[in-house]
Amino acid sequence: MGEVxxxxxxxxxxxxxxxxxxxxxxxxxxxxxVVLIDTDIGLRNLxxxxxxxxxxxxxxxxxxxxxxxxxxxxxxxxxxxNLYLLPSAQTRDKTSVTPEQMKKLADELxxxxxxxxMDCPAGIEQGFKNAIAGADRALVVSTxxxxxxxxxxxxxxxxxxxxxxxxxxxVNRLRSDMVKRGDMMSSDDVVEILAVDLIGVVPDDxxxxxxxxxxxxxxxxxxxxxxAYMNISRRIIGExxxxxxxxxxxxxxxxxASLLKKN
Amino acid sequence: xxxxxxxxxxxYGIVVVLDDLMKFxxxxxxxxxxxRDSSKFFSKAQMAVxxxxxxxxxxxxxxxxxxxxxxTELHVVCVIEDDPQKEAVFKKALDEKLMELSNxxxxxxxxxxxxxxxxxxxxxxxxxxxxxxxxxxxxKGNIIVLGSLKGTVFAGATGNTNSFxxxxxxxxxxxxxADTIARSPDKPIKEEKKETKIAFLEDGNxxxxxxxxxxxxxxxx
Numbered sequence: 255m256g257e258v259x260x261x262x263x264x265x266x267x268x269x270x271x272x273x274x275x276x277x278x279x280x281x282x283x284x285x286x287x288v289v290l291i292d293t294d295i296g297l298r299n300l301x302x303x304x305x306x307x308x309x310x311x312x313x314x315x316x317x318x319x320x321x322x323x324x325x326x327x328x329x330x331x332x333x334x335x336n337l338y339l340l341p342s343a344q345t346r347d348k349t350s351v352t353p354e355q356m357k358k359l360a361d362e363l364x365x366x367x368x369x370x371x372m373d374c375p376a377g378i379e380q381g382f383k384n385a386i387a388g389a390d391r392a393l394v395v396s397t398x399x400x401x402x403x404x405x406x407x408x409x410x411x412x413x414x415x416x417x418x419x420x421x422x423x424x425v426n427r428l429r430s431d432m433v434k435r436g437d438m439m440s441s442d443d444v445v446e447i448l449a450v451d452l453i454g455v456v457p458d459d460x461x462x463x464x465x466x467x468x469x470x471x472x473x474x475x476x477x478x479x480x481x482a483y484m485n486i487s488r489r490i491i492g493e494x495x496x497x498x499x500x501x502x503x504x505x506x507x508x509x510x511a512s513l514l515k516k517n
Numbered sequence: 518x519x520x521x522x523x524x525x526x527x528x529y530g531i532v533v534v535l536d537d538l539m540k541f542x543x544x545x546x547x548x549x550x551x552x553r554d555s556s557k558f559f560s561k562a563q564m565a566v567x568x569x570x571x572x573x574x575x576x577x578x579x580x581x582x583x584x585x586x587x588x589t590e591l592h593v594v595c596v597i598e599d600d601p602q603k604e605a606v607f608k609k610a611l612d613e614k615l616m617e618l619s620n621x622x623x624x625x626x627x628x629x630x631x632x633x634x635x636x637x638x639x640x641x642x643x644x645x646x647x648x649x650x651x652x653x654x655x656x657k658g659n660i661i662v663l664g665s666l667k668g669t670v671f672a673g674a675t676g677n678t679n680s681f682x683x684x685x686x687x688x689x690x691x692x693x694x695a696d697t698i699a700r701s702p703d704k705p706i707k708e709e710k711k712e713t714k715i716a717f718l719e720d721g722n723x724x725x726x727x728x729x730x731x732x733x734x735x736x737x738x
Contacts, residue, residue: 296633298651307650308690308700332703344633344651469703 256287256364259371259490260389262413264405266376268397269426269456272466273483274373275303276473277393280487282337283474286368289328291359292342293385294375295350301341304331305469315343315350317359324362333470338367348380353387360388369490378412386413391420393453397427398439403447410450422453424486429458430500454486457500522551530565530597533581537571544571549584556589567597616677619658621738630654630668641680650690659683665711669693678718679737683728687714692723699723 261274271294278290292300295315301307312327317340324340331337343350363370374385386392392413396406406423413421425441432438441455459479465472473483478500485495521536521544536544552559566585568578578596585591598604623641630636630644632651641658652668654660658680660672665686671693673680678695692699697718713728717736726732 302650305703308703310691311698345635345653 256367256370257391258360258364258389259369259391259393260374260386260418261371261393261395262374262382262385262409263376263395263402264378264409265396265402268395268402269462270376270395271299271303271373272462273393273395273424273426273456273486274300274371275471276480276483277487277490278369278371279304279331279334279337279471280473280484281369281371281490282331282334283484284487284491285336286491287336287366288369288371289338289340289363289367290371290373291340291363292373293351293356293381294373295342295381296344296347297375298342298344300373301329301339302469303466304339304471306331306339306341307469310341313341313343315346318351318355324359348375348384351384353383356384357388378408382409382412386416386418389418391422392418393422393424394448394450395424395426396444396448398425398433398441398444400439403439403444407448410448421450423448423450424453425455427458428455428500453489454482455497455500456482456486457498522547524551524555526564530567532567532569534569535571535573541577545580545584548581549588552585552588552591556591559589559591561590561592563592563594565595565597566593567599569599612675616657616673616675619656619675620673620677620680621658623658623661629664632668648684648689656680673718680718681736682716683713685713686711687716687725689716692716692725694718694723697721697723 261270263270274290278288281288290300290304291314292298293314301310306329309329312322314327316322317324317327328338328340331339360370372385372389375381394406394409396402410421423445425444428441429438433440441452445452457478459477461472461477462479472480473487474480478498482498485498488495521539523534525532525534573581582593582596585593619640623643624638625643625645626636627645629646630648630652632649635653635655636642636644638656641660642654642656643661643663644654645663647664648654648662648666648668648670650667653671654668655671655674657673657675657677660670660682662684665688666684667688667690669691670682670689672682673695676695680694682692682694688701690701694716695718714725715728715732716723716725
């Protein structure tokens, strides 16, 4: 029986889609059967981040409306045969789907997959309600900024009200140099405000931008962000993984080494 | 059946429901009787007629039409057939003709198509502008994009395998022609220079080629 996980944040642009793509790919790397569902109807992105846009024939709304079978709409990932994507529709809007329909869909997919990851749209309206409808647990993504943390707090409140049993926090785009200078909240500060369990901290890494543009999730690569996402995937399946030292690559030696590598 | 001839009608025509078992000569009598009785009602109307309930030969149909002409002042404009086989033949012929038409006639659309926008056309379509990723064009005929094509296009949507797609800058996410789908390469190819290209269907594969004289000669509208 699979587990349905919703990745949400409230605020836009904090990295829900990037996190969904990387964590999902990470879980697939750990030999789990995974399906990613893009619930952002009308503003689909996950297919682009996964580099699967050109394979879309049917989408989520087609499945819900019965224009095709689920199997026909699921896109097999080009790298991992046990990873699938159910893309969202671009020409429709959030009202094309109801929470009941999403719950039914999630329950059907539960039979066949180990993990079902829902990429939630920004906001707290219909799209959010659709995305959380069938979920067992939630990953709340927030950047260490007051605005994002404020929205995350609101979201956590709504998740609690909708009886989702487990909520974990991902602090994304942390810059340890700024934290050291006292110019940015640390992950501890964010955890203190939100009072939920932390499941991972992802550093601000320019490799993320590169990987997103290329449609190749970087999870598991030797970049800091790649390792951070891999650790989150491991923690999701229940492994105990120590937290990364985000300063690791800031040392003089490794800086020199990376400079040499580039040349 | 206690009523071997039933006449049903609407504003534009009548349906004559005939008994299947009765001998034809007997039936003719009944038909004559029925129409005689209702000739006042029909007076000089112009109508279409169709026959149901009994398979009629051309000869028999002729005879019945004669009876109607004799007994009433009704003017039968045409007889509508209720034969699924013939209907299929007509449908096929009409579809083929319409397909040819949709390939040979066209509409214009001026403007850029952005993500989420869909342009659907019964005929061929000429877009003066760009088609961005996430936008979609569906046409029963050909698709010509005077701009860059970076979205999804579906030519020959009703199954016309002769349909083609032309663009000044051919970079689509997906091309469909009739029942065949082609997708863009996963690794983007560094484009040498922008060239007008044509996508067409041949032996179940979609080919994209530079639009030159030889290719032009192969196009049939």
